Amino acid sequence: MFSLERWQEIFETISKNKLRTFLTGFSVGSGIFILVILLGVSVGFQNGIENQFQNDAENIINIYPGETSIEYEGFNEGRRIQLKNEDYALVTKSSSNEIEYSSSMYQIFAGLITYKSESGSYRVEGVMPDYQFLEKAEIIEGRFINTNDLDGNEKYVVIGNRVKKDLFKEGSPIGKQVKISGLNFKVIGVYTDPGGDREEGRVYVPLTTAQIVFGAGTDIRSIGLTLPKEDNYDLALKNSSAFAAKIEQLLKKKLQIAPKDESAIYINNNIENTKEVYILIGAMRVFFWGVGIATLLAGIIGVSNIMLIIVKERTKEIGIRKALGAEPLSIVGMILHESIFVTAISGLLGLIFGLVLLEVVGPYIELDFIRNPSVNFSIAVSTLILLIAAGAIAGFFPAWRGAKIKPIDALRDE
Amino acid sequence: MIEIKDLHKSYKMGKNSLHVLKGINFSVKEGELVSIMGSSGSGKSTLLNILGMLDEADSGSYTLDGVPIKNLNEKLAAQYRNKFLGFIFQSFNLINYKSALDNVALPLYYQGVNRAERMERSMAYLEKVGLAKWASHKPNELSGGQKQRVAIARALASDPKVLLADELTGALDSKTSYEIMDLIQQINDEGRTILVVTHEEDIAQMTKRIVNLKDGVIIDDKYVNQVRAIQNV
Ligand SMILES: Nc1ncnc2c1ncn2[C@@H]1O[C@H](COP(=O)(O)OP(=O)(O)O)[C@@H](O)[C@H]1O
Numbered sequence: 001m002f003s004l005e006r007w008q009e010i011f012e013t014i015s016k017n018k019l020r021t022f023l024t025g026f027s028v029g030s031g032i033f034i035l036v037i038l039l040g041v042s043v044g045f046q047n048g049i050e051n052q053f054q055n056d057a058e059n060i061i062n063i064y065p066g067e068t069s070i071e072y073e074g075f076n077e078g079r080r081i082q083l084k085n086e087d088y089a090l091v092t093k094s095s096s097n098e099i100e101y102s103s104s105m106y107q108i109f110a111g112l113i114t115y116k117s118e119s120g121s122y123r124v125e126g127v128m129p130d131y132q133f134l135e136k137a138e139i140i141e142g143r144f145i146n147t148n149d150l151d152g153n154e155k156y157v158v159i160g161n162r163v164k165k166d167l168f169k170e171g172s173p174i175g176k177q178v179k180i181s182g183l184n185f186k187v188i189g190v191y192t193d194p195g196g197d198r199e200e201g202r203v204y205v206p207l208t209t210a211q212i213v214f215g216a217g218t219d220i221r222s223i224g225l226t227l228p229k230e231d232n233y234d235l236a237l238k239n240s241s242a243f244a245a246k247i248e249q250l251l252k253k254k255l256q257i258a259p260k261d262e263s264a265i266y267i268n269n270n271i272e273n274t275k276e277v278y279i280l281i282g283a284m285r286v287f288f289w290g291v292g293i294a295t296l297l298a299g300i301i302g303v304s305n306i307m308l309i310i311v312k313e314r315t316k317e318i319g320i321r322k323a324l325g326a327e328p329l330s331i332v333g334m335i336l337h338e339s340i341f342v343t344a345i346s347g348l349l350g351l352i353f354g355l356v357l358l359e360v361v362g363p364y365i366e367l368d369f370i371r372n373p374s375v376n377f378s379i380a381v382s383t384l385i386l387l388i389a390a391g392a393i394a395g396f397f398p399a400w401r402g403a404k405i406k407p408i409d410a411l412r413d414e
Numbered sequence: 415m416i417e418i419k420d421l422h423k424s425y426k427m428g429k430n431s432l433h434v435l436k437g438i439n440f441s442v443k444e445g446e447l448v449s450i451m452g453s454s455g456s457g458k459s460t461l462l463n464i465l466g467m468l469d470e471a472d473s474g475s476y477t478l479d480g481v482p483i484k485n486l487n488e489k490l491a492a493q494y495r496n497k498f499l500g501f502i503f504q505s506f507n508l509i510n511y512k513s514a515l516d517n518v519a520l521p522l523y524y525q526g527v528n529r530a531e532r533m534e535r536s537m538a539y540l541e542k543v544g545l546a547k548w549a550s551h552k553p554n555e556l557s558g559g560q561k562q563r564v565a566i567a568r569a570l571a572s573d574p575k576v577l578l579a580d581e582l583t584g585a586l587d588s589k590t591s592y593e594i595m596d597l598i599q600q601i602n603d604e605g606r607t608i609l610v611v612t613h614e615e616d617i618a619q620m621t622k623r624i625v626n627l628k629d630g631v632i633i634d635d636k637y638v639n640q641v642r643a644i645q646n647v
């Protein structure tokens with residue numbers, strides 16, 4: 001396979017039979033192209049569905065405090081539990097390599113926000129940078145809160161699209177000063193949220209700033225986090241349930257809550273509500289892969305057929321080669337090599353073409369059920385491996401046929 | 415060089431079996447130029463194919479340059495063909511998308527000779543058959559005589575023990591045929607063993623020995639006074 005001599009021989013054959021090479025290549029190239037587009041659209045569908053059905057990350061786990069219902073370690077029942085920064089630190093540090101995104105949150109429900117003569121009452125939430133992903137907030141202008149903002153207790157605010165419409169009418173709000181509870185905040189970003197108007201009627205400020213401004217000390221209202229996504233719903237559910245149980249135990253111990261107390265800590269595991277979405281997305285993926293593979297298979301069969309015709313057309317040549325000393329294995333090698341080479345090159349072209357198309361056109365596609373179709377790198381790589389295999393499979397039967405050609409039959413003068 | 419004893423070959427066709435070679439005994443010494451004569455269908459090509467290891471006899475023995483040719487698998491047959499034999503066909507059998515030079519170089523490719531040396535040696539053989547200037551031309555740009563010269567150069571390229579030619583002038587006019595036979599005679603003069611299958615008397619007379627085949631047996635095997643082809647051109 002790596003002999004230079006054979007490469008030269010193959011290259012000569014291919015370059016001197018351009019039409020044939022083109023026809024073979026075209027069917028594989030277009031097959032891969034279609035596969036890539038299909039996979040991209042499938043991802044787009046997935047994005048679209050997740051967006052339609054879920055306001056927040058579908059695998060979010062929310063932790064809220066409540067009131068104790070059992071007396072424990074000298075504490076009376078009916079004690080209000082207050083979460084603090086240290087509890088957030090405990091939760092995240094204990095499982096830092098299991099957690100994908102995490103943020104604690106402190107909010108006031110009716111903050112008066114004023115810009116020039118316009119004003120309104122909105123929910124003000126002090127959050128951390130990851131909150132954007134937990135909420136599925138999408139920045140449409142400016143940026144979200146970052147770690148520097150937290151460290152510097154910056155008086156920055158990211159406003160929801162509805163807030164923008166209410167207060168700013170027209171023009172960009174970025175860089176403008178608004179008053180929140182009488183204090184000046186600079187607008188650094190605008191977001192939209194699949195939760196619609198309700199969730200776009202909020203503003204986000206750095207958690208640290210919120211705690212200072214609202215006199216909350218180190219108090220937090222809730223903790224939100226996600227685990228990395230799993231394709232398999234049952235596995236996702238199992239992982240997150242186990243994780244939730246672990247966190248609950250940890251917090252109960254730290255906050256001196258009876259292990260059996262059901263009302264002191266609430267852990268809301270959103271994934272329990274998303275089974276349908278998982279199933280739908282799973283079915284979708286199976287469907288698109290199925291169609292894609294079928295397309296590719298058709299391509300492979302096409303190539304195989306073309307190669308068979310080529311072998312038939314080259315019967316005489318193969319007979320000549322054998323008479324001159326070509327061993328059967330070298331004929332197999334020649335045909336396979338040619339098949340894999342042509343399939344790989346043309347498939348690569350189809351792949352690149354498909355990826356470029358998705359890259360260029362994808363971001364503009366924002367239909368209700370298709371959002372940002374794209375293909376990730378690992379899928380591209382597996383497609384490539386699939387291609388090499390496809391070339392080998394496509395070349396196998398023709399090669400076998402070629403190896404069985406008897407020179408005496410091939411060379412008989414008619 | 416070649417020694418065959420009691421060679422039999424029949425073709426099965428459905429229930430019938432056609433007995434083509436019925437006990438051939440014959441041997442060829444090094445440096446001979448032999449023609450195998452006979453009417454069409456007498457089994458000449460069948461015999462040559464067996465000698466060329468393109469086909470197998472049903473029974474009998476065959477020794478080539480001291481090597482018993484028996485129970486060859488395809489791989490070994492290919493190696494022996496490459497090492498021992500050069501083929502020249504009636505219809506030339508050149509690869510039509512390859513240049514004359516690349517056609518000549520093909521046996522050397524299968525010998526594992528590197529490209530530079532392949533090209534150098536092939537060029538020398540093309541020169542020998544008078545086609546150096548045509549090295550880069552494809553077969554369809556060459557005349558019949560030129561094609562057969564390329565084929566002869568190719569047969570010589572691997573420096574085989576024996577050249578086997580089946581009706582090598584069958585597709586050529588008589589003038590060109592004689593030119594080709596002149597080339598064959600020159601190659602034989604250098605000591606190469608050559609077997610020529612033909613049904614044309616004048617071609618046979620240009621070899622040194624005529625073996626006559628009829629109904630699957632040799633009916634006549636005699637040395638003749640070689641007619642030099644050059645005198646007829
Ligand atoms: N593969 C084959 N199958 C069946 N019959 C064959 C085959 N090859 C040759 N024959 C028959 O064997 C006989 C001898 O053929 P061949 O050796 O080609 O004769 P020649 O070369 O003397 O004309 C012919 O009758 C031919 O039809």
Ligand SMILES: [Mg+2]
Nearest residue numbers: 458459460581
């Ligand atoms: Mg014949």
